[in-house]
Amino acid sequence: MNKPLTLFEKIWNSHIVFQKEDYPAVLYIDAHLIHEVTSPQAFTGLKKRRIKVFRTNRTWATMDHNVPTKDQDKPIQEEMSRKQVEMLQKNCDEFGVQLYGLGHPNQGIVHIIGPELGITKPGMTIVCGDSHTSTHGAFGAIAFGIGTSEVEQVLASQAILQYKPKTMNIRIDGKLGKGVTSKDIILYIISKISTAGGTGHFVEYSGTAIENLSMEARMTICNMSIEMGARGGMIAPDEMTFAYMKGRPFAPKGKEWDKALAYWKTLKTDKDAIYDKELFIDARDIEPMITYGTNPGMGIKITETIPAEDSLENENQRNNFRSAMEYMGLSGGKPLLGQKVDYVFLGSCTNSRIEDYRNISKIVKGKKKPDWLTVYVVPGSAHVVKQIEKEGLDKIFIDAGFEMRGAGCSACLGMNEDKIPAGKYCVSTSNRNFQGRQGPGARTFLASPITAAAAAITGVVSDVRNFI
């Protein structure tokens, strides 16, 4: 009998081109997504080596990290940003890579457009020079972020040198409580195991709580796998996955669909397969979550108080906690509920899909933001922008006093002009609350889209369960 395998091992094994003992595997890459920030130096490398892109039909480019989200039809004002975006255009033209640039109907955040267009499929290996590539794992794919030298490897050979990570199963069973979303699940996990709890591992999420999530909710969980240090995260494909995929532009059609489906149905962990690490969570223990500190592991249930400094184990942790509290302008032992906020950011590759905006609109409909608050709505792709307009959600947001923007990464990473000013508090649906992440001195509270929506209509950190 064959050795029982995990889902990760099945896909990994089927992509090994070459494996020498003690050496990294030469792993075949099915789809390579690139963007303007982490690709220019890789193309320069190809030019120096005088080589071409090995498989142009397996590379997709878009512009997202550094593009403005306002006046996207006009030339980019900031010179370095404009040059970087033009460089991507030039490189794609020269090397024959398909590009969904600004103004293209498929443009958007790289991890939003892959699934949206059906480029992302079960059983694939997918890489991108961006750590949130783990998002695509929601379809039962091995997807992970890489550095620019590795982007060059993949452009040059459609393969990458990789060491096989360990496997980890995070099983969440049970029914989620009122107001608890997939964002709360992942923030809860990271608060329990820390930002290094998954390092060296590739995570599979399983259990009834995961099976009951929509595809878009599953993407949110996989997206933040990197925030616990994991190489990636994945979920076995099921009927929900297949229904989501069917009919998308890059999904198989007709007889090919049937063949693909038969294969995709084999993509699950065998009954007796062994993971290197396992974690079991009861869904009933999870509540709406929010972060209080300067890494995604510093999270609490929204009704809890910030931990007290003397509850921490060692001096290093206490030092880090003190510096986080000083940066955030907060104190240990105090609640976050009622904390006044200045900005709400509704966007990022974690939470900028149509379902996110539908859920937000249910909380916001008929209400107005307080005067002191600025609320940005930054959809993940041009398609999401169109869908928001089609469903009339933009009217709900505009009536509430929110600012509607074009697609891009925006204030998630503060690379373009969309930044949270120093000292200001922002409830954000994004993935990182690091110091300065949303702008120098910006103070971030990570939360789910509906928790952020509750803050957007009250101007303070609020328990969304009071608005459902």
Add this chain to the structure above:
Amino acid sequence: MKKQKVTKIESTAIPLQIENVDTDQIIPARFLKSTTREGFGLNVFRDWRYDSEGNPKQHFILNHPNYKGEILLAGHNFGCGSSREHAAWALSDYGFKAVVSSFFADIFKNNALNNSLLPVQVTPDFLKLLFEIVNENHQTKIVIDVAKQTISVPSKKISETFDINPYKKICVMNGYDDVDYVVNMRGEIANFEKKRKDDYSLSF
């Protein structure tokens, strides 16, 4: 393309006693607009090194006049967060040849090794000892020997071995490049494509 060879590093160290240093701290996103690999050292740890007016912050260790060197000592889980290779470029460009910590984030470790910046993972106890020694005497020399896989402080007669993958060790010591390796495999990769079953990634 040949890279810089690293066989032995002998230097004083700069102690950055902070855990979970993320790549947004090493190089903030607003400095990622350059399309070359050079010059990122100017802005390494930008918001810890300088205030909003661009004046050096006196208390930050990189601004301390006594602390110089090619080795960065750092707390647990160094390099977490974004996959930006710019973090490794910035540290190299600033002049670091090695980072010593008790734990590294995966992507940062790969990026560092691809840029001849050596990530040296030591035990938490040894790291604590190194911090104590360097805090006590900033002129203490630390020696990292890649061939022997040792990190030692000769003046204190202490030493520890560290792990490095056998393949990466050869690359680092000889300046070999992963891209050359995979480009040489293009024939095998094309054969793999022909023989493959159950590939629906391009069926549309």
